[in-house]
Amino acid sequence: MSSERARLAGMERREQQALHRNAWRVQEALEAAGSTAQVLEVQSSARTAEEAAQSLGVEVGQIVKSLVFVADGEPVLLLVAGDHRVDPDRASRALDANSIKRADVDVVREATGFPIGGVAPVGHPRPMRTIVDESLERFEVIWAAAGTPNAVFPTSFAELTTLTRGAIAELG
Numbered sequence: 001m002s003s004e005r006a007r008l009a010g011m012e013r014r015e016q017q018a019l020h021r022n023a024w025r026v027q028e029a030l031e032a033a034g035s036t037a038q039v040l041e042v043q044s045s046a047r048t049a050e051e052a053a054q055s056l057g058v059e060v061g062q063i064v065k066s067l068v069f070v071a072d073g074e075p076v077l078l079l080v081a082g083d084h085r086v087d088p089d090r091a092s093r094a095l096d097a098n099s100i101k102r103a104d105v106d107v108v109r110e111a112t113g114f115p116i117g118g119v120a121p122v123g124h125p126r127p128m129r130t131i132v133d134e135s136l137e138r139f140e141v142i143w144a145a146a147g148t149p150n151a152v153f154p155t156s157f158a159e160l161t162t163l164t165r166g167a168i169a170e171l172g
Contacts, residue, residue: 022147029123033163037153039146047117047149049082064144066119068108071097075111077130084172094131094169117149121164130166
C-alpha cells in the first residue's frame with residue numbers, strides 16, 4: 001500500500017472511530033449491504049424531521065422518519081417522509097393488520113436497538129417488517145437517522161427500499 005493510501009486509510013479509520021457506537025453500527029450495516037452511504041454526525045440536533053432538515057439545509061420532506069408501530073402484536077417499521085403524518089388506516093391496510101398502535105419507548109429500543117430520535121432504518125438486532133412511504137420517491141436524495149439524534153446518512157428511495165427490504169405504500 002502506498003504511503004498516501006495508508007495515510008488516507010488511517011484518516012478514514014479515525015473518522016469512523018469518532019462515530020458514536022450506534023452510528024458506527026449503522027455504518028457497518030450500510031457497508032455490509034453494499035451501500036456507499038457515509039454516516040455523518042451533525043453539530044445541531046436531528047432528533048425531529050424539522051431539526052434535521054434545518055441542520056442539513058434540505059426540505060423537511062427529504063427527511064425519513066423511522067417510526068415503530070405495533071401491528072397485531074409485532075413491532076413494524078414505517079419509513080415516512082418528514083412532511084407527512086402516518087394515517088393509521090392506510091398503515092393498517094398496508095400491513096394487512098387488524099390493529100396498529102404507536103410503540104412505546106421500550107418496544108422501540110428493544111426492536112431497533114436505538115433511542116427514539118435516532119432510530120435508523122438499518123442495523124437492528126433482528127429484521128423488522130418495513131413499509132416505505134411512497135412519497136419519499138419524489139426526492140433524489142433523502143436523509144435517514146443513523147442511530148443517534150445527531151447522526152444521519154444520505155440515500156435514495158430505491159436504495160432505502162432495497163436496504164430495508166421494505167414494501168412501498170401510501171402511508172400519509
